[in-house]
Amino acid sequence: MEEFFNKIKESFQDATLEFETINIKVDSAEWIEVHKKLRDELNLKFFSWLSAIDWDNEVSVGEAPKESVSPSFEIITCLSDLANTNLVTVSTSISKSEPNIKSLIEVYDGANWHEREAYEMFGINFENHPNLEKLYLPDGYEGNPMLKSFELISREVKPWPGEVDVEGMPEESESGESADG
Amino acid sequence: MGVVDKFGLPKPISSVFNWARSYSLWYFQFGLACCAIEVMAVSGPRHDFMRLGIIPLPASPRQADFMIVAGTVTDKMAPSVKRLYDQMPEPKYVISMGSCSNSGGPYWDSYSVTKGVDQLIPVDVYVPGCPPRPEALQEGIILLQKKIRGEDMKEKWLEVQTEPI
């Protein structure tokens, strides 16, 4: 893992290795070139997945981020190498008001369905995609479910009844082995 | 069957009919999710439901007596469930298996799950569990058989005629 990380750092200065995952942050204008370079020179031919994160300060589900962030979409792809199983994630940021990015379909064939899913869940527009249409949701569904501003109606109507922690955690006994509680 | 509407069937004849009906149920395969694997296990050699009389498994709703809805019903699948239920000929019954089809289950707050199949079709027996053990499903089938045996033919036919299609 270390030597592969050093090799990546030669080409991309912005690479970080945290929690055993290498992450390369790039600009959205270089999206296609970076992927071509990773596929051809570093032999990362296995396209694992593509997805997005919605960074926002006002959330209607879950908890808001602890430090305030500037609202944006972060698009992440994950590539790997079958012979040595090296793994790399590539991320970029695009703005929320104009979510456009080039499609990766000319570099990897497998990006087809992943990009359709990101379009449907977040509303991100992928240029040059052959058929950008809905994958999961029924026809006539309005809204993009994964946005932080999309509410879960059932939770608004009736809060979850099980807010109480019913079972205690196991405690240490005298011999130091964990017993059940 | 105008005779049955007006006079009703005498007890011995209707009990013979009901007994015959309850022991030769044909069920329509409607396995959607994890509970379908439990239905397959119930039909396997260890817990065997063929001894209860459910021998062939017709894949077509036109030949079936009852339907086991096993698994999560999503909003996209809901029109198909209703359409298949309507295609089954009378008398028909529905067993709702598992907590997803009883009331939404662990996905009760999801944006694309129907909260219970009884919002679409009338259910006769609810089998709880996630997934229910094969023995629990067998108990559900036996309860359904008891219900069939206690039915009155006249009321069942009259109910059909007054129900909107």
Next chain:
Amino acid sequence: MVNALDPQNMNRFSEASVSVEIETEDMTLNIGPQHPSTHGVLRLVAKVDGEKVHDVKPVLGYMHRGYEKLAEVRSYPQITTLVNRIDWVAGFSNEIPFIAGAERLMEIDVPERAKHIRLILTEMARISSHFVFNGAYALEVGALTPIFYAMEDRERVLDLIESVTGGRFHPNFNRIGGVKPAAGAGPTSKKNIQDLPAGFYRDTKVAMEKVIQAADQFQNLIGGNEVFKKRTKNVGVLTAETAEAYGVSGPILRASGVKSDLRTQTDYLPYDQFDYDIPVGENGDCYDRWDVRVKEMVESAKIVLQAIDSMPSGPLQTKVPKVIKVPKGRTYVRAENPKGEMGYYIVSDGGLGPYRLKVRTASFSNVSILPIMLEGALLPDLIAIMGSLDFVLGDVDR
């Protein structure tokens, strides 16, 4: 009057050649969401020209339950119970990468005994998933008996899983930092340590021997059958390059000739202590995909036999705080599920639950090659190819 049924006249009629252009057009066949098979509710809209299929469009979403959105409103232990319903045939193996990711972000060590128990249960889940595949694939190709044999053999393995965890295929057995004290071991009290039930080692040895025998039986009964071979050899060939570009993983990739198994790369389970082979196919057709899975069952049984012989003693769970908060960070953890590569990308912000959880499932990428593989196939081959991909709709739709 010409009598058409007279034999002399019949000869005359047969000599005249019919040269009429019959106009045909393609029929759109809807292989609808409900069909009798294990896969679930997948809908294919296929354009059929006679018996040849040439434009297949899969329609997904009939089992979309919204896992990624639900994960944002739940805490980590609650997500564990939700997550093992993604690939609902092999329930235990879905929890493992998620728990490993949370443990990696919290930087805690799991005791050795817990790792061994997790490995044993994962391999048992793999065996039970491959049994379902064997029985159901034979049923789709046309043999009615193997599914009953497979279900019976699978029941034995499920009994073992149930004696330890309490559930047949949705166990919820993992806790952050280890495993839960086992279910079938007797009454709980502060002094007693609940551990694996009595007789577990003996029962497991017996069951694994029977699994190896059953796999041998399947090889002879089904794999040696002429009809099966005719239906599956050279049908649905997949090359390694296409598989890589689309993200296909698991037994399908190994059947196409690529020797890649993520079990050698998972450091959170002790696979490097055991000795096992990785079966690889040659042609990439349906027969190879079936064959690779049967051989994998045997390898998994061997791993379990070695693991129970060398089980270390020790605690089952490390000490973790009562309310689990995972510190800030992001990581991607992946594992070798029976269906392929399954991974979780956890973006954590220091709260009770993740900020974003991305679930990378194996069957989603495996199904995306269907339009390419089914191009030009005959209709019965369509069923055989779809069955050999061994996908589960919960995995595809999440």
